Amino acid sequence: MAGGTERALRRRIRSVQSTKKITRAFELIAASQIVRAQNRIAANRPFRQGMARIVLEAAEGGPGAEKLIGTPEDPKQVAIVAIVGDRGLSGPYNSSVLRATESLVIEHRRRDADVRLVTVGRKAVAYFRFRGRDVTESFIGMSDRPSFADARRVAAELWHRFDADEVDLVQLVSTRYLSAGRQNVETVQLLPLPDPTGAKGAEGETPERAPTDAEARGGYTEFEPDVETLVAILMPRALESEVFSALLEASASEHAARQRAMAAATENADELVQLLSRTMNRARQDAITNEIMEIVGGAEALRTAKGA
Amino acid sequence: MADGFALEVVTPDRLIVDAPAAALVLRTTEGEMTVLDGHTSLVAAVVPGIVRVDPVEGEPVRLAVHGGFLQVDTSPADRGDGPAGLATRVTLLAGIAELADEIDVERARRAREAAAEHIGGGHPDRSDDEKPSVDEEAAAGELARAELRLEAAGATPAQPG
Numbered sequence: 001m002a003g004g005t006e007r008a009l010r011r012r013i014r015s016v017q018s019t020k021k022i023t024r025a026f027e028l029i030a031a032s033q034i035v036r037a038q039n040r041i042a043a044n045r046p047f048r049q050g051m052a053r054i055v056l057e058a059a060e061g062g063p064g065a066e067k068l069i070g071t072p073e074d075p076k077q078v079a080i081v082a083i084v085g086d087r088g089l090s091g092p093y094n095s096s097v098l099r100a101t102e103s104l105v106i107e108h109r110r111r112d113a114d115v116r117l118v119t120v121g122r123k124a125v126a127y128f129r130f131r132g133r134d135v136t137e138s139f140i141g142m143s144d145r146p147s148f149a150d151a152r153r154v155a156a157e158l159w160h161r162f163d164a165d166e167v168d169l170v171q172l173v174s175t176r177y178l179s180a181g182r183q184n185v186e187t188v189q190l191l192p193l194p195d196p197t198g199a200k201g202a203e204g205e206t207p208e209r210a211p212t213d214a215e216a217r218g219g220y221t222e223f224e225p226d227v228e229t230l231v232a233i234l235m236p237r238a239l240e241s242e243v244f245s246a247l248l249e250a251s252a253s254e255h256a257a258r259q260r261a262m263a264a265a266t267e268n269a270d271e272l273v274q275l276l277s278r279t280m281n282r283a284r285q286d287a288i289t290n291e292i293m294e295i296v297g298g299a300e301a302l303r304t305a306k307g308a
Numbered sequence: 309m310a311d312g313f314a315l316e317v318v319t320p321d322r323l324i325v326d327a328p329a330a331a332l333v334l335r336t337t338e339g340e341m342t343v344l345d346g347h348t349s350l351v352a353a354v355v356p357g358i359v360r361v362d363p364v365e366g367e368p369v370r371l372a373v374h375g376g377f378l379q380v381d382t383s384p385a386d387r388g389d390g391p392a393g394l395a396t397r398v399t400l401l402a403g404i405a406e407l408a409d410e411i412d413v414e415r416a417r418r419a420r421e422a423a424a425e426h427i428g429g430g431h432p433d434r435s436d437d438e439k440p441s442v443d444e445e446a447a448a449g450e451l452a453r454a455e456l457r458l459e460a461a462g463a464t465p466a467q468p469g
Contacts (some may be wrong), residue, residue: 224352
C-alpha cells in the first residue's frame, strides 16, 4: 500500500514536469512575439500620426460633413467591434475585452438602441454564441499577425454598414498596448470620426505637433478636391488606419498577456513539483521505516520463539 | 531654402522615404502637381500612379503609389532657421506604396496575368448573386496594381541620373 502512494506521486510529478515544459515553451514563444509586435506598432506610428494630422486638418477645414465627424447624441443603431484573440491560454486577455463588450451592449440596449456585433478573434465567436447573442460578422485568423489587408477587410465591413445608414455609431472595444507590463481594455468611437478639434482627451494618441501648427498657420489650407469630397474619400482610409493600429496593439497585448499567464503557470508547476517531491519523500521514508519495523518485529518474534 | 523640404512617404507598416527633398511630383484627383519648398499648405487626395521624389542629395527616386493622401504643411518655423522664416513639411500617406527598385517584376507580371485571366474568364452575369462582382472588382484592383508596378519598375533602367 505504502509503495503504491509513492509510485502514484512519482507519476504525478512526471506529468507536472512535462506540463511545465509546455508552458515554458509557450512563455518563450510569446516573449519573442512581443518584441516583433512591438516593432510593428513602432513602424505603424508615423502613418497613424500622419493620418491623425490630415484628419485634424480636414476637420478644421470647414463644416465638411456632419455625418462623418462628431458624436451622435442618441444613436439608435450601434455597431460594436470587439477585438480578441483566436487562442486561449492568455490569462484574462480575452475575457476582459468580452466582458467590457457585453456591458456596453447592455448599456445600449437599455436606451433602446439596436446593437450589432462585429468580432475579430475566434474566442469572441464562442463567447457570444454561448450567450445566444447574434454576431453580425466575425473575422478570424488575424490576431496573431495582423496585416493591413486584414484591417481593410474589417474596415470595409464597418464602412459599408455606416455608409448605407444601417448604423449611426461604430464603437471599438480592444486592448491598448501601453507597455510590456501594462495593457488596458478601452472603448473608442470609430465612426463617425471623433471630432479631433475638440477636447483631445478621448482619442489618447493625438499628434504632438498638430495643435501648435493649426494656430501658427492662421488656418489657411488648400484642399484638393474640396473639403467635402476629400472628407468622403478620407474617412474610410482613416478608419482602416484606426482598425490597423488597434489590431496591432491587440496582438501585442495578447502576446504579453500570454507570456504573463504562461510564466505564472510555469512557476506554479515548479511549486507543485516541490510540494509533491516532499510528500513523496515522506511517503518513501514512511515505507522504509515500516519495513524496518516489520523486519525487527519479525526477528524479535523468531528469537522469542527460539528461546521458549 | 537650398535645403529643400522635409519629406516623409509613409505606409501603414513602414516609413519608405524620410529625407529632405527638392521636389515631389505626383498626381492628385485634380491633376499632376509638383511640390517645392514653400508650397502653400495643402491636403490632397492622391490617385494611384507613379510618384517621383527628387532628393536634395542623390538621384531621383520613383515609387508606385496605390492611392493615398498628401499633406503639405508650410508654417513659420518654430526654431526660425529658414531664411524665409517658413518650414515646409510634406507627408505622403499611402495604403500601399513601393520603391521602384524594390518591385518584384516577375511577381507583378504573374499577378497581372492571373488577374487578367480572372476578369476574362468571369462568367457573364449571374444576376442573383453579388459574389462574382465583388470578386471581379478585387481582380480589377489587382490588375491595376500589377500594371502600375510594372510601369514603375519597367521604366527604371531607362532613367539615367
